[in-house]
Amino acid sequence: MPPRSWPCPRLDVLSTLVRLHSEGLAARTLDGPVPTHDEMQSLLRWEQRATRELRQVFYAHGWPGVRVLDAVGAEAAWWIVLLCDRHTPFQREAQGLLEEAVEAGDAPARHAAYLGDRLQMHDGEPQTHGTQWVLHDDGSITLYPVTDPAGLAERRRAVGLPETGTDHDVRLLSLTRRPRPEPQPRTPDL
Numbered sequence: 001m002p003p004r005s006w007p008c009p010r011l012d013v014l015s016t017l018v019r020l021h022s023e024g025l026a027a028r029t030l031d032g033p034v035p036t037h038d039e040m041q042s043l044l045r046w047e048q049r050a051t052r053e054l055r056q057v058f059y060a061h062g063w064p065g066v067r068v069l070d071a072v073g074a075e076a077a078w079w080i081v082l083l084c085d086r087h088t089p090f091q092r093e094a095q096g097l098l099e100e101a102v103e104a105g106d107a108p109a110r111h112a113a114y115l116g117d118r119l120q121m122h123d124g125e126p127q128t129h130g131t132q133w134v135l136h137d138d139g140s141i142t143l144y145p146v147t148d149p150a151g152l153a154e155r156r157r158a159v160g161l162p163e164t165g166t167d168h169d170v171r172l173l174s175l176t177r178r179p180r181p182e183p184q185p186r187t188p189d190l
Contacts, residue, residue, distance in 0.1 A: 010061070010064075010068050010069060010073075013057055013060075013061060013064055013068060013069060013073065014069050014070070014072070014073040014076075016053060016057065017054075017057070017064065017069065017073050017076040017077050017080065018072075018073070018076055020046075020049070020050045020053060020054070020076070020080050021076040021079060021080060023046055023049075023050075024046055024050060024079070024080060024083060027039075027042045027043045027045075027046040028043065028083075032139070033135075033138075033139030034135065034137060034139055044086065047083070047084045047085065047086055047087060048087075050080050050084055051084050051087045051090045054077065054080055054081065054084075054090075054094075055090065055093075057077070058093070058094070058097060062097055062100075062101070063077070063094070063097035063098050063100065063101035063106065063107060064077040065077075065101040065104075065106030065107040066106050066107065067106050074106075074107055074108075074111075078098070078107070078111040078114070078115070081094040081098070081115065082114055082115055082118055085118075085122070088119070088122055091115065091118065091119060091122075092119065094115070095112070095115050095116065095119060098111060098112050098115060099112050108159075108160060109158075109159040109160055110159050110160045110161050112159070113128070113129040113131060113156075113159040113161065114129070114131045114132075116128060116129070117129050117130070117131045117132045117144075118131075118132055120132075121134075121144050125147075126144075126145045126146055126147040127144055127145070127146055127147065128146070128147055128155060129152070129155055129156055129159060129161060130143060130146045130152050130155075130156060130164075131161070132144040
């Protein structure tokens with residue numbers, strides 16, 4: 001087995017992220033297709049706690065990528081950031097760190113693609129990589145609009161995603177805050 005080119009994972013950081021990931025999964029386990037008031041409150045509490053704790057990790061280590069946490073911890077960090085939907089400024093801060101980590105080979109490009117799409121959706125803009133889905137009040141799920149659908153498969157391949165979204169995308173990403181409504185054109189006053 002070839003020697004590692006970076007140190008062993010930071011077990012203290014890995015432990016924190018695995019705990020937050022587990023708590024996030026528990027908060028996203030619903031009794032029905034749409035969260036109840038109590039389930040949503042549990043999710044909101046988790047997001048606040050996760051944002052606070054992960055921000056401390058950022059200050060201490062930068063983006064907690066593969067070099068700090070190995071692959072399992074890096075996945076957990078990405079998933080936590082991605083799902084802290086009511087904390088868009090935090091997600092934008094994380095996006096900059098994640099993009100630097102991708103450029104340095106310390107995080108997969110697909111992580112940045114998911115987070116970029118998530119933020120585009122929150123801004124009411126079409127997504128680039130087709131990773132985001134919307135959960136409707138009736139429990140149905142639809143793909144959030146995509147920029148240039150004809151080029152979607154190629155953009156997904158370029159960041160290591162399969163040609164089309166998978167059931168994993170839907171399960172992971174459908175429970176989110178509503179996208180910002182698209183701006184309506186103003187009619188001039190007569």
